[in-house]
Amino acid sequence: MNSLEVRQLAYAYPDGTQALYGVDLSIARGERVALLGPNGAGKTTLVMHLNGILTAGHGSVTVAGTPVRKDTLAEIRQRVGLVFQDPDDQLFMPTVRDDVAFGPANAGLRGEDLDRVVKGALERVGMLDAADRPPHHLSFGQRRRVAVATVLAMEPEILVLDEPSSNLDPAARRELAEILRSLDVTVLMVTHDLPYALELCERALILSDGVIAADAPTRTLLSDAELLARHRLELPYGFAIPVM
Amino acid sequence: MGAGHRHQLYLPGGSVVHRLPPQCKLLAVLAFALVVVATPRERFWCFGAYAALLGGVALAARVPVGHMARRMVIEVPFVLFALLIPVIGLGERITVMGLSLSVPGLWAAWNILAKATLGVAASVLLASTTEPREVLIGAQRLRLPSLLVQIAMFMLRYLDVIMDEMRRMRVARESRGFEARNFRQIPVVARSAGSLFIRSYERGERVHLAMLSRGYSGRMPMINDISASVGQWGMALALPAAALAVLGLSL
Amino acid sequence: MHVPDGFFNAVTSISAGVVAAAGVAVCLRGARRELDDRTAPMAGLVAAFIFAVQMLNFPVAAGTSGHLLGGALAAILVGPYTGVLCMAVVLLVQGVFFADGGLTALGINITLMGVVTVLVGWGVFKLVTGLAKGQVVVAAFLAALVSVPVSALAFTLLFWIGGTAPIEVGTVAAAMGGVHLLIGIGEGLITAATVGAVLAVRPDLVYAARGLAKPLVLRGAEGAGATVGEPEPAPEARGALRPFLLGGVGVTLVLAGLVSFFASSSPDGLEAVAEEKGFIDQAADHLFGSWTLADYGEVGGIPVGVAGVIGVGLVLVVAGAVAYAARGRGQAKV
Known part of the structure; x- marks a missing residue:
């Protein structure tokens, strides 16, 4: 069964701007897939549909066989772990510990069980030492790792990361890559950081003007300079696809 | 103030x-x-x-x-x-x-x-x-309504973030030679206030989404109690x- | 800006506390209707916005600057219930975490700067948009303009009833009303411009001006198009707001009645305001802006106000008639 199925998804914002014009994609269990696209392609809008934050104007989203509908929202949100682009959006509680505990506590965990889950999630991202600090006292890279922990604590079926490498310095970027590689979940990584996609994902999709314009192994996609140029994507200066 | x-x-x-x-x-x-x-x-x-x-x-x-x-x-x-x-x-x-x-x-x-x-x-x-x-x-222990406590919690959490945004906007204004001196500059200040509101409101929406994504259903789980x-x-x-x-x- | 301990006697402080608590309780329920489970994060962020925006100084007149109170702005942008909540939380946080505003005066501060400004602002706003459809920016200006002096007059009234210094209520009301009318112009201009700025970029975020959605278009990778589905209709202005609107109109009328009464009892009101020029200049204080010294008028003998009660009664009758008429019209529409 696929972790994620999206069919003919279309959506317009309340101000009238249409962002998605019929998106089709599917991701198998255990895959790590990059969703590439220029600014304004509708990447974030698509992500918001994956756990029912936005409701499809047209079309459908299915997570591990369960369609995203009003009556399945609670289950869907448990299964789809969304890591937001700005960790400040994700870390809203007064301390790191409270924040990581928020999800499992909503699922009904209390006391020692809750402590264990929180500790486990913080350990997986190497942030256990910061448990009692307020989020706004952490560095940006640390905050992003805690944001990943808040989602891991929910033990999701699929991890969806929105621009995970943005604003990270090289060391923090590498550390996050190591963490992501060590996790045993399906990953959908939304990014325009092409080297990062190549490093972490076997397969890539290009979302452009609200539709999926390409779907291929990341290596093949990134080697097609003309395709990339057509969708306003560029490899960084001096970067060449390494030969296997 | x-x-x-x-x-x-x-x-x-x-x-x-x-x-x-x-x-x-x-x-x-x-x-x-x-x-x-x-x-x-x-x-x-x-x-x-x-x-x-x-x-x-x-x-x-x-x-x-x-x-x-x-x-x-x-x-x-x-x-x-x-x-x-x-x-x-x-x-x-x-x-x-x-x-x-x-x-x-x-x-x-x-x-x-x-x-x-x-x-x-x-x-x-x-x-x-x-x-x-x-x-x-x-x-909260003194029976202040928990919704009010939550609003205050979010306000305190994001006060620094919002103030930082405002500071950045002020720096941007002033680095282009702006100074609030008389009536004519009110539109400029208002545009700043307007975009600060949009940023705050949109952040509120994103925070709410982040909460929903982690199973929030309208009630804050009581994790701490003294x-x-x-x-x-x-x-x-x-x-x-x-x-x-x-x-x-x-x- | 914020009333400290010792300005009002204990009875008034506690009574205002009860009024504020009741107002906040009503708004907690109302905000749930406006924002649903988004209430806590949205109101929290808007409260942080209000707090920040109160630090924005704007020029009022030659050499004078003020800062936003924000009650009317909050009401127009996020709706009256949420607006009151945000103002209340801002004042609560300022009182408890920044020692700004006395704890025993919290009720007074919330009533004056939260409930009254939002209620009056919202009432005027609905009244103007009701009379002239689509004039959101003009309505925002008038709403903010009126909310500031009315809040100042409410302060005067409250101080007359339970203040710790005897004041000549007519003179002080005229001075306060005059000074705050000036400050209200600044508040009005910036509120209108802010609402206008938001309206231009995200019209859907202005609570009072929602709607406008186009049908969806489906497009293949090559650009072939098809139109599907109608978007959900924009929510109508909710019926639950009617009591708020009526309340706002009522309070506005009552206070307007008081102003006219006090102004007439003190024919030299304008002169008094002119003498207060010193106050106006000192209101230029950048940190404390629109309130500070300008708010608290002067001290004098104890006034006699039997006629005031008659005036209020008269205004209440008028307000009741207007409310009744408005109710009838509202039902006819449904």
């Missing part, structure tokens, strides 16, 4: 006062302020006794005098106002050093100065010895009790 808003008042420490549960301290300060406000203004020595009580608490909490003094700047506009009342006041007048002053005005000035100063000092002591997050937990023992209540309420005793003696 005082300069004090830019900095949190909290002074980390491990004193007896710091360790008291927040709900005890909140109630104690509120009760103390009520006693102060209820004290007739003619009872001069009562106010001295109240000040001494607060001094004792400050000593026990190891809050330095300088910290208190700096934080009490917030009161300055009211000091100025209080000093003005006798000059502009009507009614019976007396002459002090060539200045004609209104007698009821003098009483009013004294009343406001004494009570406002004591109130501000007590609040500063509370905020200096209690972490904001703890104050909120305490307030319960207070009878002894701790007793210790905290000693302050307003002592103040009440002073008031009782004076009547």
Whole structure:
């Protein structure tokens, strides 16, 4: 069964701007897939549909066989772990510990069980030492790792990361890559950081003007300079696809 | 809006006062302020006794005098106002050093100065010895509606973020030579306010989405709770009790 | 800006506390209707916005600057219930965490700067948009303009009833009303411009002006298009707001009645305001802006106000009639 199925998804914002014009994609269990696209392609809008934050104007989203509908929202949100682009959006509680505990506590965990889950999630991202600090006292890279922990604590079926490498310095970027590689979940990584996609994902999709314009192994996609140029994507200066 | 808003008042420490549960301290300060406000203004020595009580608490909490003094700047506009009342006041007048002053005005000035100063000092002591997050937990314990507590929690969490955004916008304005001088510049300031609102509102939406993504269904899970023992209540309420005793003696 | 301890006697402080608590309780329920489970984060962020925006200084007149109170702005942008909640939380946080505003005066501060400004702002706003459809920006200006002096007059009234210094209520009301009318112009201009700015970029975010959605278009990778589905209709202005609107109109009328009464009882009102010029200049204080000294008028003998009660009664009758008429019209529409 696929972790994620999206069919003919279309959506317009309340101000009238249409962002998605019929998106089709599917991701198998255990895959790590990059969703590439220029600014304004509708990447974030698509992500918001994956756990029912936005409701499809047209079309459908299915997570591990369960369609995203009003009556399945609670289950869907448990299964789809969304890591937001700005960790400040994700870390809203007064301390790191409270924040990581928020999800499992909503699922009904209390006391020692809750402590264990929180500790486990913080350990997986190497942030256990910061448990009692307020989020706004952490560095940006640390905050992003805690944001990943808040989602891991929910033990999701699929991890969806929105621009995970943005604003990270090289060391923090590498550390996050190591963490992501060590996790045993399906990953959908939304990014325009092409080297990062190549490093972490076997397969890539290009979302452009609200539709999926390409779907291929990341290596093949990134080697097609003309395709990339057509969708306003560029490899960084001096970067060449390494030969296997 | 005082300069004090830019900095949190909290002074980390491990004193007896710091360790008291927040709900005890909140109630104690509120009760103390009520006693102060209820004290007739003619009872001069009562106010001295109240000040001494607060001094004792400050000593026990190891809050330095300088910290208190700096934080009490917030009161300055009211000091100025209080000093003005006798000059502009009507009614019976007396002459002090060539200045004609209104007698009821003098009483009013004294009343406001004494009570406002004591109130501000007590609040500063509370905020200096209690972490904001703890104050909120305490307030919830005191049956402040939890929705209100949550709103305050989000406000405090994002205050720095919003203020930073505002600062960046101001830097952007000023680095292009803008200065708010007269009416014509109001549209510029308003556009800043407008975009600050949009940013705040959209962040609120994103925060809400982040909460939904983690199973929020309209109720905050109670993760932290601090319960207070009878002894701790007793210790905290000693302050307003002592103040009440002073008031009782004076009547 | 914020009333400290000792300004009002204990009875008034506690009564205002009860009024504020009741107002906040009503708004907690109302905000749930406006924002659903988004209430806590949205109101929290808007409260942080109000707090920040109160630090924005704007020029009012030559050499004078003020800062936003924000009540009317909050009401127009996020709706009256949420607006009151945000103002209340801002004042609560300022009182408890920044020692700004006395704890015993919290009820007074919330009533004056939260409930009254939002209620009056929202009432005027609905009244103007009701009379002239689509004039959101003009309505925002008038709403903010009126909300500031009304709040100042409410302060005067409250101080007359339970203040700790005797005041000549007519003179003080005229001075306060005059000074705050000036400040209200600044508040009005910036509120209108802010609402206009938001309206231009995200019209859907202005609570009072929602709607406008186009049908969806489906497009293949090559650009072939098809139109599907109608978007959900924009929510109508909710019926639950009617009591708020009526309340706002009522309070506005009552206070307007008081103003006219006090102004007439003090024919030299304008002169008094002119004498207060010193106050106006001092209101330029950048940190404390629109309130500070300008708010608290002067001290004098105890006034006699029997006629005031008659005036209020008269205004209440008028307000009741208007409310009844408005209710009838509203039902006719449904």
